[in-house]
Amino acid sequence: MIKCENITKAYKTGEAEFEVLKQVSFEIKKGEFVAIIGPSGSGKSTLMHILGALDSPSSGKYFLDNQNILELSENQLAEVRSQKIGFVFQSFNLLSRATVLRNVQMPLIYDSKTPKDQRQQKAEQALNAVGLEKERWHHLSNQLSGGQMQRVAIARALVNEPDLILADEPTGNLDSKTGDIVLETFKELNKKKGHTIILITHERYVADHADRIIEIRDGRIISDKASNHDGLKIK
Amino acid sequence: MLFSDLLQETYFALSANKSRSVLTILGIVIGIGSVITMISIGQGAAKNIESNIESLGSNLLVVMPGSQRGIGTAVRGGMGSATTLTLADAQAIDDQVEYAEEVAPTTSSRKQVKTTQGTNTNTSIYGVDESYGRVKNITMEQGNFINNIQVRKVTKVAVVGPTTRDDLFGEGSNPIGQKIRIENLEFTIVGVTASKGGTGFGSSDDLIYIPISTIQRYLTGNDSVNNINIQVSEADLMTLAQDQITSLLLTRHKIADSLQADFNIMNQADILSTATSVTDTLTLLLGAIAGISLLVGGIGIMNMMLTTVTERTREIGLRKALGAKNNNISRQFLMESVALTFIGGVIGIIIGWLAAYAVTKFSGTTTSVTTFSILLAFGVSAAIGTIFGYYPARRAAKLNPIDALRYE
Numbered sequence: 001m002i003k004c005e006n007i008t009k010a011y012k013t014g015e016a017e018f019e020v021l022k023q024v025s026f027e028i029k030k031g032e033f034v035a036i037i038g039p040s041g042s043g044k045s046t047l048m049h050i051l052g053a054l055d056s057p058s059s060g061k062y063f064l065d066n067q068n069i070l071e072l073s074e075n076q077l078a079e080v081r082s083q084k085i086g087f088v089f090q091s092f093n094l095l096s097r098a099t100v101l102r103n104v105q106m107p108l109i110y111d112s113k114t115p116k117d118q119r120q121q122k123a124e125q126a127l128n129a130v131g132l133e134k135e136r137w138h139h140l141s142n143q144l145s146g147g148q149m150q151r152v153a154i155a156r157a158l159v160n161e162p163d164l165i166l167a168d169e170p171t172g173n174l175d176s177k178t179g180d181i182v183l184e185t186f187k188e189l190n191k192k193k194g195h196t197i198i199l200i201t202h203e204r205y206v207a208d209h210a211d212r213i214i215e216i217r218d219g220r221i222i223s224d225k226a227s228n229h230d231g232l233k234i235k
Numbered sequence: 236m237l238f239s240d241l242l243q244e245t246y247f248a249l250s251a252n253k254s255r256s257v258l259t260i261l262g263i264v265i266g267i268g269s270v271i272t273m274i275s276i277g278q279g280a281a282k283n284i285e286s287n288i289e290s291l292g293s294n295l296l297v298v299m300p301g302s303q304r305g306i307g308t309a310v311r312g313g314m315g316s317a318t319t320l321t322l323a324d325a326q327a328i329d330d331q332v333e334y335a336e337e338v339a340p341t342t343s344s345r346k347q348v349k350t351t352q353g354t355n356t357n358t359s360i361y362g363v364d365e366s367y368g369r370v371k372n373i374t375m376e377q378g379n380f381i382n383n384i385q386v387r388k389v390t391k392v393a394v395v396g397p398t399t400r401d402d403l404f405g406e407g408s409n410p411i412g413q414k415i416r417i418e419n420l421e422f423t424i425v426g427v428t429a430s431k432g433g434t435g436f437g438s439s440d441d442l443i444y445i446p447i448s449t450i451q452r453y454l455t456g457n458d459s460v461n462n463i464n465i466q467v468s469e470a471d472l473m474t475l476a477q478d479q480i481t482s483l484l485l486t487r488h489k490i491a492d493s494l495q496a497d498f499n500i501m502n503q504a505d506i507l508s509t510a511t512s513v514t515d516t517l518t519l520l521l522g523a524i525a526g527i528s529l530l531v532g533g534i535g536i537m538n539m540m541l542t543t544v545t546e547r548t549r550e551i552g553l554r555k556a557l558g559a560k561n562n563n564i565s566r567q568f569l570m571e572s573v574a575l576t577f578i579g580g581v582i583g584i585i586i587g588w589l590a591a592y593a594v595t596k597f598s599g600t601t602t603s604v605t606t607f608s609i610l611l612a613f614g615v616s617a618a619i620g621t622i623f624g625y626y627p628a629r630r631a632a633k634l635n636p637i638d639a640l641r642y643e
């Protein structure tokens with residue numbers, strides 16, 4: 001489903017050019033649960049932005065569902081994000097003054113394919129999928145705990161039934177116990193509903209939840225192998 | 236993105252920051268409100284003047300003496316200095332100009348007037364005949380107006396205006412039959428005119444009418460008249476009548492070149508247009524002053540919108556990540572600023588209207604809120620919302636989603 005060929009991303013700061021990603025190539029198939037792991041500054045966030053059609057590489061090719069993302073205009077990229085990609089962020093990024101249901105429905109207002117009367121139903125399905133208790137649905141999002149907020153954010157990423165869910169350090173702002181719940185949610189979505197999930201993290205323990213781990217360092221892939229879920233066993 | 240979604244988002248965004256929204260709206264309310272009030276004062280003044288001029292009589296032409304030309308010299312005297320306009324001219328106009336329905340010559344003079352009780356005043360004395368009352372739509376409060384028999388017999392009778400009556404005999408008294416002295420001549424009061432309104436110099440309430448023959452014989456001592464008021468039968472015939480009168484008087488005064496004419500003919504429409512141009516300038520001036528406060532209100536909107544865009548940078552990034560296109564974002568912010576000015580505009584119109592009403596009620600100045608000024612205020616407020624909201628909205632739409640998401 002995802003195919004990256006020789007992706008390079010360079011930033012110019014004054015005269016000096018700095019390459020964040022160097023000739024990165026890999027493929028991800030539909031239904032995979034992949035973790036991209038690397039220390040800060042390794043280029044993993046930049047890679048996520050490119051995979052999420054928020055940024056374009058300096059050179060190389062990126063195919064999502066056999067579509068070359070580099071050829072698309074800004075509006076077509078927005079369309080791709082709306083139809084095919086769901087984002088989960090480290091800092092949740094919920095609208096604090098809006099209710100849970102309204103937050104989850106937000107991607108649908110930018111999606112002309114979903115009729116207005118189906119939005120509520122879709123949002124409820126997504127919230128059920130992440131296991132958020134029904135009595136919380138009408139709360140304002142700033143009245144929730146961190147774990148609950150991140151599950152709302154995952155529901156928001158799910159609501160459009162995207163092909164790909166991109167999670168950028170989803171447990172970074174959570175304690176380990178609520179982090180585990182969120183990671184379990186991802187695992188369940190992958191195993192039971194067949195969502196393709198890419199998890200970006202700097203923690204080995206978090207990455208071990210995935211089935212495949214791509215390790216990135218200084219803009220290059222240094223390893224790409226199936227996970228043996230080691231970290232989970234130690235715990 | 237549906238329009239109803241846009242409205243909903245706008246409602247949430249504006250209600251999320253109530254006090255700021257209210258203050259920004261207040262700026263527009265003051266701007267629009269003052270535009271409505273100021274323009275209503277200007278338009279009220281225009282209406283006032285118009286109705287005043289119309290109350291002087293309808294379809295009116297006034298022949299006035301021009302400047303006198305010395306025989307054989309090129310020196311011209313001042314306007315109105317000629318004394319060549321006479322009663323005979325008035326008679327000729329009456330006889331020979333077919334559209335002249337009423338012809339009313341007048342001669343006026345300013346004199347000291349005394350009563351036997353010792354009160355006195357200085358006022359205008361108008362020598363008129365019966366037709367003057369009809370031309371000028373004069374109505375009587377007490378007694379009768381000057382009639383043609385009195386004119387023919389050169390009687391010493393007087394009709395006083397209500398203000399003059401109040402000055403000489405006390406407010407609301409009945410002076411009919413009382414005597415007044417003008418230059419040691421005794422006049423008997425036969426009537427009091429009804430008030431026409433207006434104050435100050437040239438008021439039609441502060442004057443005395445006497446027969447024209449009397450004023451010519453005893454007070455001015457010559458045959459000339461100050462002006463001839465002519466009522467034309469129909470408004471369409473004003474120009475035609477004016478032309479006929481011009482040629483008639485040129486012939487009578489033996490003047491070949493119309494540029495050398497020793498008289499002027501004023502059309503009521505001319506007077507009206509002169510007065511209207513004055514009030515238009517007044518309206519424009521008042522409107523411009525109010526417009527400045529509207530401009531300040533608009534800058535307030537822009538200020539708020541720029542702050543909002545900065546504050547909600549992360550939200551903008553998030554919306555873009557969730558699939559919002561650039562024009563979804565710019566429309567959302569534009570809608571917010573238009574909503575602010577729209578609400579401000581509606582409240583401003585109501586408040587401006589109330590203020591105009593209060594001005595009329597407490598200061599007596601006539602005001603007039605017209606459909607035009609309401610449409611203008613609406614148009615201007617919508618335009619201000621669009622113009623001052625455009626830049627912040629563009630700025631929001633152009634934000635790079637990655638930078639916006641990282642923004643702290």
